[in-house]
Amino acid sequence: MDVKRIIAFLAIVVIIFTSVALTSPQLLGKIKLGLDLKGGFEILYVAEPIEAGKPVTRDSLTQTAASLEKRADDLGIAEPEITTEGSDRIRVKLAGVSNEEEVRKIMKEPAELTFRGPDGTKEMLGSDFVEGAAKVEFDQTNRPNIAIQVKDKEKFRKVTEKLIGQPLAIYLNETKLSDPVVQQVLGDGRATISGNYTYDEAKKLADTINLGALPLKLTEKYTQSVGATLGQQSLHQTVEAGIIGSILILIFMLTMYRIPGVVAAITIITYAWLLLFVFDLLNATLTLPGIAAFILGIGIAVDANIITYERIKEEIRSGKSILSSLRAGSKHSFRTIMDANITNIIASVVLYYIGNGAIRGFALITILSTVLSIITNVFFSRLLIHLLIRGNVFKKPGYFGVKESEIRGL
Numbered sequence: 001m002d003v004k005r006i007i008a009f010l011a012i013v014v015i016i017f018t019s020v021a022l023t024s025p026q027l028l029g030k031i032k033l034g035l036d037l038k039g040g041f042e043i044l045y046v047a048e049p050i051e052a053g054k055p056v057t058r059d060s061l062t063q064t065a066a067s068l069e070k071r072a073d074d075l076g077i078a079e080p081e082i083t084t085e086g087s088d089r090i091r092v093k094l095a096g097v098s099n100e101e102e103v104r105k106i107m108k109e110p111a112e113l114t115f116r117g118p119d120g121t122k123e124m125l126g127s128d129f130v131e132g133a134a135k136v137e138f139d140q141t142n143r144p145n146i147a148i149q150v151k152d153k154e155k156f157r158k159v160t161e162k163l164i165g166q167p168l169a170i171y172l173n174e175t176k177l178s179d180p181v182v183q184q185v186l187g188d189g190r191a192t193i194s195g196n197y198t199y200d201e202a203k204k205l206a207d208t209i210n211l212g213a214l215p216l217k218l219t220e221k222y223t224q225s226v227g228a229t230l231g232q233q234s235l236h237q238t239v240e241a242g243i244i245g246s247i248l249i250l251i252f253m254l255t256m257y258r259i260p261g262v263v264a265a266i267t268i269i270t271y272a273w274l275l276l277f278v279f280d281l282l283n284a285t286l287t288l289p290g291i292a293a294f295i296l297g298i299g300i301a302v303d304a305n306i307i308t309y310e311r312i313k314e315e316i317r318s319g320k321s322i323l324s325s326l327r328a329g330s331k332h333s334f335r336t337i338m339d340a341n342i343t344n345i346i347a348s349v350v351l352y353y354i355g356n357g358a359i360r361g362f363a364l365i366t367i368l369s370t371v372l373s374i375i376t377n378v379f380f381s382r383l384l385i386h387l388l389i390r391g392n393v394f395k396k397p398g399y400f401g402v403k404e405s406e407i408r409g410l
Helices: 003-030 058-074 100-107 153-162 199-213 228-257 259-282 288-317 322-354 358-390
Strands: 040-049 081-085 089-095 113-116 122-125 135-138 144-149 169-172 175-178 190-193 216-226
Touching (some): 003 358, 058 081, 058 199, 122 153, 135 199, 144 199, 228 259, 228 288, 259 288, 259 358
Antiparallel strands (some): 040 089, 040 216, 113 122, 113 169, 135 144
16 A cells, blocks of 8 residues: 555545635635525616717716716616617616515616806806817826817807806716816817826716716616525525436435545535635636536546546456556547537637626636636546555455456456
């Protein structure tokens, strides 16, 4: 018996299972649940300009999404998921919402940019400004300012004449963004907003003014609501089914492959733990399709082990030694496993780029699980079983699920 290799095997197993036991509760507790598990609603908006004939630009779409996120935050909704899709769509996912109708009404109202005098009078609207003309410039002291341009020069002249020496505050809906003071009468339709801005603050204000100059109207294209009770029930049933299925798979591996089955159980548990760890690193949101991809990954991991161990059993049956069978079986099974996994990754990448929403989530988790499966159930599995076989403790074919009567002479 090679004591060093057996001790190395046991040390690796102890470290892995200790890490799993200590970190898994925390990892599970930090996982964010999607709408289909937590409850809430999802809306896909189609954006179009209020003024007919105007384009929907990438900047206006992005800024509208940012405005929706700000509204969700103001409504006290925790961790809203708001993303742009394509050239004119915005997907909104809001979890844990009780007053759905009220929230939906507030969310789809166009963002209103106004310029108000000291008494609150709306002197100008966002649509009074030239689309995309607001930009960041730098003065002689290299401080960032915002240059703007209006459509109606005469209207702007009258406003600045009326408010000279007074602030002309900028509001997005009812949130005051800035309150620059009118320094002089401006008759050429151009102005500069100055203040103690950082570049990022100036850029954000310029983008907001450009958004106000091209407000977007949102129309609901698709909506889905999931009750909190239904979401929790789905989570419970899915997790329960996954645990039962995983236990049955581990029992099958132990019954069919004996010692390699023990190694498979270790590597599959390691795979599941690493996937949870990656979830935490990415701050990912878990959905029902994500759980399906997770369970599919376990199936892929088991498949990699079965291909390898069946090949090793065939080599043992042919009369080779256990160590020679390990080498030959691992070598001959490697290409088959990699071909299958690479094909799976390619298909998932295609799904990710042409899909959206839950489909992209499913594809991403499938890619991650496939990569982790290769690491744990091909390379790590080979390391562990190599340590056991080279340890010269398990020498009989029966330890590998092969009967003496099945072995053919060379």
